[in-house]
Amino acid sequence: MRKKIKGLSIAFLAFFGMVQAQEADEALGVNDSTSSVNKVKLDGIAAVVGDYVILESDIDKTLIDLQNQGASTEDITRCSLLGKLMEDRLYAHQAVQDSLLVSDDMVNAQSDRQIQQLTQQIGSVEKMLSYYKKTDMESFREELFEINKLRMLSEKMQGKIVEEIEITPEEVRQFFYKIPEDERPVFGAELEIAQIVKQPEAPEEEKQKVINELNKIRQDVLENDGNFRVKAILHSEDPGSRPNGGFYSITKETGFVKEFKDVAFSLNEGEVSEPFETIFGYHIIFVEKVRGQERDIRHILMIPDVPQSAIDKAVSELDTIRKHILEGKYTFAEAALNFSEEKETKFDGGLLRNPINFDSRFELTKMDPKLYNQVRDLKDGEISRPIREDDERGGPPKFKIMKISNRYDEHEADFAKDYLKIQELALREKQFKAIKEWMNEHIEDTYIHVDPESRSCDFANNWVKE
Structure with missing residues (x-):
C-alpha cells in the first residue's frame, strides 16, 4: 500500500477552544482508555508540567475546539490530547527558563486579529460572545490572551530547537532510498501556474x-509628544496592526518586505522614521523597544488613492497583451518578461513559486483557496481574462492574467523530479528527531505530575517517570 503525503506538523493543534467545557460529554464521543466512568471530572487537575497546571476541563475545551474546526475526532483519545497539552506546556515552561520572552503587546496584537476575524465570520461582537458563551469582552480577551501567550511561547521554543538544523543532499538521498519501494510517498496532482x-x-x-x-503625524509625535499608538489606531490602513496601535514585534527573519525591515533596523529606540514607500503604500515607523535581534515597532500605513482611470488602463493593457499572445505575436513567457510589473515572477516567465518550498508546483489538495479559485476553470493553454486581486494586508489592488503552464498527474515520488519535496520531508524528520531528543532530556529535568487516573495512558513521551 503506497502512502500519500498529507503534510507533517510539529504542532498539530491550534488552541482556540473557548466553548464551555461542560458540553464536552454530550458533544463528543471520545475513546477514553484511562477510565471506565462516563462522566468527566471537569474541575480536576489532569497534570502539572513545571509552572503549568492542566485541568480536565482544558482537555474538554480542546476536544470542542477540534470539533468546531471540522477536524475528525474519531481516532483521538483523551490520552493523546493530554500528551499534546503537556508537550506545549513543557515548551512554554522551558521558553521562560531560557528567557525566550513574548511581549504582552505581541499577544494582544494576535488576539485582536483573531477577534476581528471571528467577528467578521460570525457577524457581530455580541454573536461572537454568545457563540463562545462569554458574558463580556474582557473575560473573552483574558482567556484568549492566556491561550495565545502559551501557544506563542511554545512555538518560540520549538523554533529555537530546530532553527540551526540543516539537511545535506547526501542526507536527503539516504532518507529517500531507505524507504522501501512499495512504501514510497505518492504526491497528488500538481499544477505550474504563470501570471x-x-x-x-x-x-x-x-x-x-x-x-x-505622514510627515504631519511624525512632527506631532516628535515635537508635541503625540501618542503614536493612538495615531496608528486613528489613521493607519493596515488592518492587521491598526486595532493594536500599529504594533509588530519583528526580527530580520520576519516575513516583511525588505524595505520595511531595512528602515526598522536602521532606527534606534524611540526614533520615528521619515515616510518611506513599499509595495503596500507609504509608512512611518516608531521603534518602541530593542531587545537584541528583536524589535517592538509601531507603524502607520497610508495608501494613496488609485483613480478608476488607472484601473481601467491596467485592465485594458492586460486585455491587449492577452490578445497578442493568443494571436502568436509573442509567448506568455516573453510577455511576462516585457510587460509584467511583478518583479518576483517576470524574469521566470511569470511562473509562480510555492511559498512553502519555492518549488514551481502547487499540489491541488494543498493550494491556497484563493489561488485555486482563480485557475480551477482554466483549461490547458487557456489564458484567463483580467482578474482583480485585492491585497488582504491593505495594499492597492493588482490585476493579472493567468495560465496553467503544466499539469502533473498523481505519481510516486521520483528522487530527481521531486527532490525539493523529498528534501522537505527529510528535513522534517531530522527536526522531529531533534525535538524528540530535546523532549526526553527536558522531561527528566522538569517537575511533572500526572493524575493517577491518567497514568495508564500510553503516552508518546515518558511523562510518567519510572
Missing part, C-alpha cells in the same frame, strides 16, 4: 498628499 501582473499606480499628487499627512 502577468499590472499594478495600477496612484498619481503623484495622491502620493504627495499621503507623504504630507
Whole structure:
C-alpha cells in the first residue's frame, strides 16, 4: 500500500477552544482508555508540567475546539490530547527558563486579529460572545490572551530547537532510498501556474498628499509628544496592526518586505522614521523597544488613492497583451518578461513559486483557496481574462492574467523530479528527531505530575517517570 503525503506538523493543534467545557460529554464521543466512568471530572487537575497546571476541563475545551474546526475526532483519545497539552506546556515552561520572552503587546496584537476575524465570520461582537458563551469582552480577551501567550511561547521554543538544523543532499538521498519501494510517498496532482501582473499606480499628487499627512503625524509625535499608538489606531490602513496601535514585534527573519525591515533596523529606540514607500503604500515607523535581534515597532500605513482611470488602463493593457499572445505575436513567457510589473515572477516567465518550498508546483489538495479559485476553470493553454486581486494586508489592488503552464498527474515520488519535496520531508524528520531528543532530556529535568487516573495512558513521551 503506497502512502500519500498529507503534510507533517510539529504542532498539530491550534488552541482556540473557548466553548464551555461542560458540553464536552454530550458533544463528543471520545475513546477514553484511562477510565471506565462516563462522566468527566471537569474541575480536576489532569497534570502539572513545571509552572503549568492542566485541568480536565482544558482537555474538554480542546476536544470542542477540534470539533468546531471540522477536524475528525474519531481516532483521538483523551490520552493523546493530554500528551499534546503537556508537550506545549513543557515548551512554554522551558521558553521562560531560557528567557525566550513574548511581549504582552505581541499577544494582544494576535488576539485582536483573531477577534476581528471571528467577528467578521460570525457577524457581530455580541454573536461572537454568545457563540463562545462569554458574558463580556474582557473575560473573552483574558482567556484568549492566556491561550495565545502559551501557544506563542511554545512555538518560540520549538523554533529555537530546530532553527540551526540543516539537511545535506547526501542526507536527503539516504532518507529517500531507505524507504522501501512499495512504501514510497505518492504526491497528488500538481499544477505550474504563470501570471502577468499590472499594478495600477496612484498619481503623484495622491502620493504627495499621503507623504504630507505622514510627515504631519511624525512632527506631532516628535515635537508635541503625540501618542503614536493612538495615531496608528486613528489613521493607519493596515488592518492587521491598526486595532493594536500599529504594533509588530519583528526580527530580520520576519516575513516583511525588505524595505520595511531595512528602515526598522536602521532606527534606534524611540526614533520615528521619515515616510518611506513599499509595495503596500507609504509608512512611518516608531521603534518602541530593542531587545537584541528583536524589535517592538509601531507603524502607520497610508495608501494613496488609485483613480478608476488607472484601473481601467491596467485592465485594458492586460486585455491587449492577452490578445497578442493568443494571436502568436509573442509567448506568455516573453510577455511576462516585457510587460509584467511583478518583479518576483517576470524574469521566470511569470511562473509562480510555492511559498512553502519555492518549488514551481502547487499540489491541488494543498493550494491556497484563493489561488485555486482563480485557475480551477482554466483549461490547458487557456489564458484567463483580467482578474482583480485585492491585497488582504491593505495594499492597492493588482490585476493579472493567468495560465496553467503544466499539469502533473498523481505519481510516486521520483528522487530527481521531486527532490525539493523529498528534501522537505527529510528535513522534517531530522527536526522531529531533534525535538524528540530535546523532549526526553527536558522531561527528566522538569517537575511533572500526572493524575493517577491518567497514568495508564500510553503516552508518546515518558511523562510518567519510572
